[in-house]
Amino acid sequence: MSTAKPPMPHPTEAGNPPPVSSGLDRLDDATGLKNLQQLIQLRWIAVIGQLATIAVVNFGFGIALPLQQMLVVLSGLVLFNIISQLRWRTRRRVSNNELFLALLVDVAMLTAQLFLSGGATNPFTFLYLLQIALGAVLLQAWSVWTMVAITTACLISLTVFGRPLPLPLDPENGLTSPYMQGILVCFVLNAGLLVTFIMRISHNLQERDARLASLRQRAAEEEHIVRMGLLASGAAHELGTPLATLAVILGDWKHMPTFTADPDLQLEISEMQAQVLRCKTIVSGILLSAGEARGESSEKTSICTFLDELAEEWRSTRPVPSFSYKNQVDQDLPMVSDSTLKQMLCNVLDNALEASPTWVGLEAALDADTLTLTVTDRGPGFAPAMLAQLGKPYQSSKGRLGGGLGLFLVVNVARTLGGSVAAHNRPEGGAVVTITLPLTAITLGKDAAHAG
CATH class of the missing domain: 3.30.565.10 (Histidine kinase-like ATPase, C-terminal domain)
Structure with a gap:
């Protein structure tokens, strides 16, 4: 099949194409919700990881930790994640401020756990970099730099006020050193979480960009339809007058003695009248579609x-x-x-x-x-x-x-x-x-x- 005469678009759509901004709002809503879901999943992993780390350090290495206080902090993290899950179920738009607040809570919980378990000497202080990396992907520029400033202040506070654990800092012993083992675990954990969740978040953003490009393409196509509709409508109005003139002339010719005496000319005039009537019907249909397709007609x-x-x-x-x-x-x-x-x-x-x-x-x-x-x-x-x-x-x-x-x-x-x-x-x-x-x-x- 090839293309032939174009039909007219629905007048409501042609006259008022849907704004791209409304489609963009819906895309931002979906992307924000997906990113909030990623943070919720990451937080559950953090809860499990902290429980495992506390158990290994306290019972495996025999290093005494303030278990009661650390479990209270962990319970607060669990409660906040449940609240975040309920917020996610509302399906309302997730703003930059909400994501910023969620990451600040994660930083605060991490700081509290580090303070209770060695301060700046705890090898897991490098987890601050995970929060900054997530903020760089999710947040606006001012929020990211604020995150950098806050995490830096937290690390300085841990250096000043933190109490080192009775953990030997003996990096010369290589992997047999508990401190070096902690750094290795922290690196693997940071790398794995960064790769996994930043890839997921990037995928969410790529999906949003693809859908946004599709919306823009659709808006451009609908704008093209508007221009075609205006062109067809203008052409139909211009054709109306000459067609009406032709109809009057053919009607006069049909009753003139010169044509009434010739049956062949009478047939040709009748055929011409039929074709003019068909053209007028087509023009009327174009005008109807360009105006009120579901109107009085x-x-x-x-x-x-x-x-x-x-x-x-x-x-x-x-x-x-x-x-x-x-x-x-x-x-x-x-x-x-x-x-x-x-x-x-x-x-x-x-x-x-x-x-x-x-x-x-x-x-x-x-x-x-x-x-x-x-x-x-x-x-x-x-x-x-x-x-x-x-x-x-x-x-x-x-x-x-x-x-x-x-x-x-x-x-x-x-x-x-x-x-x-x-x-x-x-x-x-x-x-x-x-x-x-x-x-x-x-x-x-x-x-x-x-x-x-």
């Missing part, structure tokens, strides 16, 4: 009636030798006859006819809460590059300058209705375009149906 109908009338009208106005139409909608629901939807479907059918002049197929089916429209042809099919860029502007097999807007607008109209468009080539030859639309976007509610 719209009519209440049903899905089956809408599809049957559309198929019959398309068959009678196009030179198609064979048109296979299958309506498998078993539940006929009320809807509004929408010219935008009609033009979108006619566009795909016209594309199929241009690619396959001898046969075109249309099938409609209802599945749960979704209407599926499938257009099939027996033409050469889509080129792989076109399938990969389906819905992108100026992707056409016709080679015309400015071509390729048909399927671009079809995809965007379907998307504004909450649906989607997919395409693939048939093994036996030809192409299939599938339009999927949610019923909520095209049908009337029960109250509206009864009122109508």
